[in-house]
Amino acid sequence: xxxxxxxxxxxGDGKEDANKQRLDWATMNLExxxxxxxxxxxxxxxxxxIGIVRLFLACMISGGIQYGWALQLSLLSPxxxxxxxxxxxxxxxxxxxxxxxxxxQPIVGYYSDRCTSKMGRRRPFILAGCIIxxxxxxxxxxxxxxxxxxGDTKEHCSTFTGSRWYAAAVYIVGFWFLDFANNxxxxxxxxxxxxxAAGQHGPNVGQAIFSLWMxxxxxxxxxxxxxxxxxxxxxxxxxxxxxxxxxxxxxxxLTAVILIILTMSVTLWLAGEEVVDKDNVDASGGGAxxxxxxxxxxxxxxxxxxxxxxxxxxxxxxxxxxxIQYNTDWMGREIFHGEPQxxxxxADLYDAGVREGAVGLLFCSIALGxxxxxxxxxxxxxxxxxxxxxxxxxxxxxxxxxxxxxIVSMKGYRPSLAASLSAGPxxxxxxxxxxxxxxxxIPQAVLFSVPWAVVSEVAAxxxxxxxxxxxxxxxxxxxxxLVIALSAGPIDGAFNKGNTPALGIGGVFALICxxxxxxxxxxxxxxxxAAVMAGGGH
Numbered sequence: 001x002x003x004x005x006x007x008x009x010x011x012g013d014g015k016e017d018a019n020k021q022r023l024d025w026a027t028m029n030l031e032x033x034x035x036x037x038x039x040x041x042x043x044x045x046x047x048x049x050i051g052i053v054r055l056f057l058a059c060m061i062s063g064g065i066q067y068g069w070a071l072q073l074s075l076l077s078p079x080x081x082x083x084x085x086x087x088x089x090x091x092x093x094x095x096x097x098x099x100x101x102x103x104x105q106p107i108v109g110y111y112s113d114r115c116t117s118k119m120g121r122r123r124p125f126i127l128a129g130c131i132i133x134x135x136x137x138x139x140x141x142x143x144x145x146x147x148x149x150x151g152d153t154k155e156h157c158s159t160f161t162g163s164r165w166y167a168a169a170v171y172i173v174g175f176w177f178l179d180f181a182n183n184x185x186x187x188x189x190x191x192x193x194x195x196x197a198a199g200q201h202g203p204n205v206g207q208a209i210f211s212l213w214m215x216x217x218x219x220x221x222x223x224x225x226x227x228x229x230x231x232x233x234x235x236x237x238x239x240x241x242x243x244x245x246x247x248x249x250x251x252x253x254l255t256a257v258i259l260i261i262l263t264m265s266v267t268l269w270l271a272g273e274e275v276v277d278k279d280n281v282d283a284s285g286g287g288a289x290x291x292x293x294x295x296x297x298x299x300x301x302x303x304x305x306x307x308x309x310x311x312x313x314x315x316x317x318x319x320x321x322x323x324i325q326y327n328t329d330w331m332g333r334e335i336f337h338g339e340p341q342x343x344x345x346x347a348d349l350y351d352a353g354v355r356e357g358a359v360g361l362l363f364c365s366i367a368l369g370x371x372x373x374x375x376x377x378x379x380x381x382x383x384x385x386x387x388x389x390x391x392x393x394x395x396x397x398x399x400x401x402x403x404x405x406x407i408v409s410m411k412g413y414r415p416s417l418a419a420s421l422s423a424g425p426x427x428x429x430x431x432x433x434x435x436x437x438x439x440x441x442i443p444q445a446v447l448f449s450v451p452w453a454v455v456s457e458v459a460a461x462x463x464x465x466x467x468x469x470x471x472x473x474x475x476x477x478x479x480x481x482l483v484i485a486l487s488a489g490p491i492d493g494a495f496n497k498g499n500t501p502a503l504g505i506g507g508v509f510a511l512i513c514x515x516x517x518x519x520x521x522x523x524x525x526x527x528x529x530a531a532v533m534a535g536g537g538h
Contacts, residue, residue, distance in 0.1 A: 018019055043319050050196050050272065058270040059193050059209050061126060061216035064263030065185055068137060068178075068256040070221025070365075072094055074328050074358040075249055076175065078350065080100030081169055081340035084163025087329070091488035096176040098478035098485065104183040105474055112188045120273025122192035128262040129184030134257045136181055141176030141253040146170045148241035157243040165431050169239070192271060211372065214234075217252050217367040218260075223357035224252040239525045245351040251400065278435075282455075296402065308475040310387065312513060313451045318478035318509035319395050320447060322488065322502040323402075323440065326355030329453070330499040334406035335424045335433045349424055356430065361438025367441025368448070385521035391443035392514040406500050413497050451476075468489035 041114050050058070077090050085093065108125055115121040139146070144157070147167025153160055193210045230251025231443040237247035332338045338350025378387050407413070409429045425433075488502045495501045 054270050055196055058196060058212050060263040061189050061267035062210050063213035064260040066214040066217030067221040067259050068133060069182060069258055070218045070223050071252050072178065073324065074222055074225040074361055075354065077250055077325060077329050078332055078340060078354045083537060085168050085169040088489040088493040091485045093172055093175055095485045096179045097480065098481035100179040101182045101474050101478040102445050104180055105187045106186050108187050112191065116276050116278045118275055120271065121122065121276055122188035123268050123271055123273055124482050125188040126185050126264065127268060129181045130260055132177060132181035133185065134260055136174045137253040137256055140171055141250040143167045143171040143174060144241040145239055156240050161343055163271060190294065192273065195273065196271065212220065214384060215365060215369040219362055222358045222362035222365060224255055226355045226362065227252065228355055281490050286477060305371035309451060310519055312481050312516050313476040315509055315513040315516060316392060316447060318484060319392065319475050319506045319513055321481050321484040322506035324498045325488065327361065328354045330353055330402065330406060331357035331360065331433055333498050334409050336478060343421065344347065360434045361432065363438035364441040367438050368445045371442045371445035372449060375445055379450065386515050387446055388450055388521060389514045389517035391446035392510045392517060394443045396507050396511035396514060398440055399503050399510060401436055403500050403504050403507065405429060406498065410498065
């Protein structure tokens with residue numbers, strides 16, 4: 001904070017010197033692989049620098065985790081409705097995401113910074129988290145079959161359109177464990193990448209590799225989610241409780257288990273972490289509680305400019321979470337005119353729309369990957385706040401387009417015209433929806449890079465350890481998600497207009513944030529190449 005204060009008090013060359021000093025300080029902390037509370041630098045010994053190929057392969061786990069996360073984003077909101085969870089309550093199942101992000105990442109970050117296992121600091125948490133992820137996706141995939149064994153209806157899934165509450169309960173348990181496990185892996189994996197890349201390659205190279213694997217995992221995950229052939233390739237997945245769409249979900253999640261085991265094994269084998277000597281770890285303090293204390297202290301002591309970044313980030317996520325939560329459901333309902341538990345082909349239309357939504361998210365991931373390479377240059381030319389503002393203005397336009405397209409496609413949601421809706425999507429509406437999904441990748445690249453680059457530098461200045469740096473921005477991300485998760489359902493129930501109210505609210509927040517970004521954000525031109533693809537709220 002002294003460096004920040006000095007920078008604020010200088011002009012001309014003095015300000016440049018202060019900024020250089022601050023960046024040197026942050027770089028020094030990153031290259032040392034700072035361990036919160038360690039003495040004499042922390043690590044007992046230094047291993048030879050890791051080669052770039054090995055560094056690339058050591059980060060493979062991020063692609064496996066993102067593969068599963070892409071399936072979660074594209075398939076689970078629709079699937080939960082087939083079990084009987086009403087549309088107005090779907091948002092409540094997503095509460096676990098922000099809670100896990102707020103609670104798990106700081107705790108895991110604290111203990112991974114101080115872990116003295118022979119496996120290293122990060123790999124024990126990656127191993128434990130991956131095991132839980134694999135168990136969780138199996139529970140979710142087979143929740144309908146488990147529910148039938150526990151007492152749900154014995155009627156065949158092809159004719160039954162009611163609720164299956166045992167299956168829904170099993171699904172929710174698996175969903176919560178999945179979110180907690182995702183956060184257990186992602187924080188240490190990101191911190192380990194910074195540890196391994198420090199020195200010879202630098203944190204920018206490490207995080208660029210991390211982002212590349214995450215982009216690849218997203219593309220493959222959305223491809224798997226869009227595939228409607230799993231039940232044909234693996235016919236044993238179909239049961240009396242699990243028909244075509246459910247079997248397709250099973251198949252895609254089984255591939256996630258295989259991919260996670262494979263990528264985890266490669267990461268654990270090649271990472272080669274340094275072992276921390278117990279004598280060099282400061283065991284004093286308040287344990288895991290000190291992680292939260294450190295986070296709130298860092299917020300309290302942030303300069304006004306950085307507090308503004310957190311505030312703008314929070315409003316930005318208020319605009320994004322409705323899309324993240326309802327994207328494929330919107331495609332199935334508003335564009336394909338389907339219903340999760342509908343009769344007369346409505347359920348098949350909904351499933352087709354969900355798969356088409358996964359294709360749209362695939363296009364979104366491609367656009368995100370391409371745009372991420374342009375973000376640093378744009379920020380240097382236009383300043384970060386202008387780029388951030390433009391991205392939010394684009395989100396406002398896209399959300400508005402989704403609202404208008406949905407209303408026109410559903411003929412104003414008027415019951416008198418419901419019978420006249422076409423059996424399936426009109427070509428122009430489907431093409432427009434896919435175009436909207438693809439274009440969202442452009443502002444999403446800003447969402448996943450600019451805020452993280454700025455705040456991670458501040459966290460590095462505080463010297464809290466690589467694990468805790470991941471939690472600094474979490475407060476500004478998880479609280480908006482919690483607000484939307486709690487409010488989207490009641491709003492949906494009040495208006496009874498499908499996904500339109502939530503998306504409309506997201507558009508309003510995007511417009512507000514476009515103005516706030518210009519007013520509150522500092523006028524900076526430098527942005528790290530270390531784009532951190534956080535994947536929505538974890």
